[in-house]
Amino acid sequence: MRIVVLMGGNTSEREVSLRSGAGVARALESLGHEVSLLDTGTGKFLSDPDAAMALGRGAPASPAARGNLPAAAPEQRLAVYVRSIPRAVDLAFVALHGGDGENGTLQALLDLAQIPYTGSGVLASAVAMDKAMSKRIFRDSGIPTPAWAECWAPEDPAAPWHPELGAAEIKRLGGYPLIVKPNEEGSSVGITVVERPADLLPAMEEARRYGRLVLVEAFIPGRELTVGVIDDRALPVVEIVPREGFYDYAHKYTAGASRYDVPASLPPEMSRRLLALGLEACRALRCRGIARVDFRLAEDGTAHCLEVNTVPGLTELSLVPMAAGAAGMSYQDLVRAIVEAAPLRAAR
Numbered sequence: 001m002r003i004v005v006l007m008g009g010n011t012s013e014r015e016v017s018l019r020s021g022a023g024v025a026r027a028l029e030s031l032g033h034e035v036s037l038l039d040t041g042t043g044k045f046l047s048d049p050d051a052a053m054a055l056g057r058g059a060p061a062s063p064a065a066r067g068n069l070p071a072a073a074p075e076q077r078l079a080v081y082v083r084s085i086p087r088a089v090d091l092a093f094v095a096l097h098g099g100d101g102e103n104g105t106l107q108a109l110l111d112l113a114q115i116p117y118t119g120s121g122v123l124a125s126a127v128a129m130d131k132a133m134s135k136r137i138f139r140d141s142g143i144p145t146p147a148w149a150e151c152w153a154p155e156d157p158a159a160p161w162h163p164e165l166g167a168a169e170i171k172r173l174g175g176y177p178l179i180v181k182p183n184e185e186g187s188s189v190g191i192t193v194v195e196r197p198a199d200l201l202p203a204m205e206e207a208r209r210y211g212r213l214v215l216v217e218a219f220i221p222g223r224e225l226t227v228g229v230i231d232d233r234a235l236p237v238v239e240i241v242p243r244e245g246f247y248d249y250a251h252k253y254t255a256g257a258s259r260y261d262v263p264a265s266l267p268p269e270m271s272r273r274l275l276a277l278g279l280e281a282c283r284a285l286r287c288r289g290i291a292r293v294d295f296r297l298a299e300d301g302t303a304h305c306l307e308v309n310t311v312p313g314l315t316e317l318s319l320v321p322m323a324a325g326a327a328g329m330s331y332q333d334l335v336r337a338i339v340e341a342a343p344l345r346a347a348r
Contacts, residue, residue, distance in 0.1 A: 001033050001090040003339070006106065007052060008039035011099035012189045012210075018056030020314040021095040025049040027335035028093065036089075040096055040106075043081045082109040091342055092117040094311055098185065102311045103129040118342045120310040124286040128308045131183050131215055134285060138305050141284040143277060145305045146218040146296070147173050150183075153208045163204050165216060179217040182210035193219065220296035220304050225264055227278030227293045228312065228320040230334070231341040234275035235323035239264035260319070262326045274303050281305050289341040292320050 005028070007021025008014055021037060026049045028035045037046040039055070046052050078100055085092065092115050100106050104126035110117045120128065127133050138145040149172075151163045170178070180203035182190040190210045192203035200216075207214040224242075228235035239261040263271070278293040285308055292312035296304045312320045314335075324334040 001339075002036075002086075002088055003028055003033045003091045003093055004036045004038055004085055004089050005093045005095055006038050006040055006101065007095045008041040008055070009096050009099055009101050010041045011097065011101070012185065013097035013099075014041060015056040016313055016315060017095055017097045017101070018052045019316075020097065020318070022049040022052035022056065023314055023316070023331065024093055024095050024335055025052065027332045028339075030332055031336055031339075033339075036086075038081065038085065040078060040081050040101065043077070043084065078106065079109055082106070082113055082115075085113070085115060089115060091115075091339065093339070094119050095314060097311050097313065098189075102309075103184065116343050118338050119289040120285075120287045120291065124288065125310050128285050128287065128291075128310045129184050131181070131307055132213065134308060137284050138281060141280065143281055143284065143305050144302055146179070146220050148215050148217040149173060151204060151214045151216060153212045153214065155212060157208075161205070161208065163201070163214070165200065173216065173218045177219040179215075179219050180204055180207050181215050181217065182207045183213035183215055185210045220298050222299050223264075223297040225274060225295045225297050225303070226319050226323075227274055227295070228323040229278055229282050229287070229291045229293065230320075230324070230337050231289065232279065232282075234278050235320070236263040236326040237266060237271055237274050238262040238319050238323050238326075239266075240319070260322055262322050270297075270301065270303075277303055277305060281308050290320065290338050 005021045005025045007017045009017055025035050025037050037049065037052055039046055092110055094101060094106065094117050096102065096106060102125060104122040107117065107122045107125050111122065127137065132150055135145045135148060149165060149169055151165065153161045176195060178194045178200070180192045180194055180200070190207045192206055194200050194203045204214050224240040226238050226240065241259040241261065243258060274295060281293045282291050287308060287310055290312060292309040294306040294309070296306060298304060312318065314321060321331055321334055329337070
């Protein structure tokens, strides 16, 4: 098939996306496909996977160290880039993490262009990216998720903001520590573990940098676990153990910063429960193809669903390839399965 890999973009996950796309492109070429690579951050077609890897090589800089992210390109620019994809392409492989690549915008543009693509469609992409909305669906579907509060900032990023979270609300969330996060970011960007009242407002201001809606969530002491799903099949549970502190952006993308146990050391019944919940969460959001479901396993044995990622990382340090390997799938097998799960183009 003629496949274009969409990667890069302008979000805080740009470098990771480029590395995912480079790995995917190599795998697709080894499987005999005719591959092109499009960086949606610049609109340029890259010459080969090495070019994408060069752009995304090295430890990504912490988003917190970058100051406010540069203004995104005008919305119409992504539409122009999608229109630049040759009509002869059979499939778009979406390796674009975060932002317009994961929130349904790219998926809507590809639908309009009648280009089939990997992963979830518009609805599932939009709802999964919106953590507050997905948590409502989890709750209504009987899938445990940490309690949360929603705090809206003014539309003007420069406007002063004085969010108030009363003592009763904090008590409802279980008291300190609390988790503060942006509503629509991935890769743990903008997340803070707040240990004391004095740190709550700075954490909310940090999360506000990535969007108007800030979530304050109950902290669940316990274990960090994730379940990869491919074509309605749950992969072995992965446990993430940071070498120190919290599983933040640096721990995700710095080699050696975290340990990964796959399959996770769990009682068989608990492992089956997590796999079932991972599938339930994906079905509840109407996901298709590939996804990853993140959990916190509380000390009482309750698995709390945090979120569903509809465009999970496919780098050398990413969790879904690890889980696939534990299931006996090579990286090429995983990429093949993602392609085979995508809808086909109607006959022309």
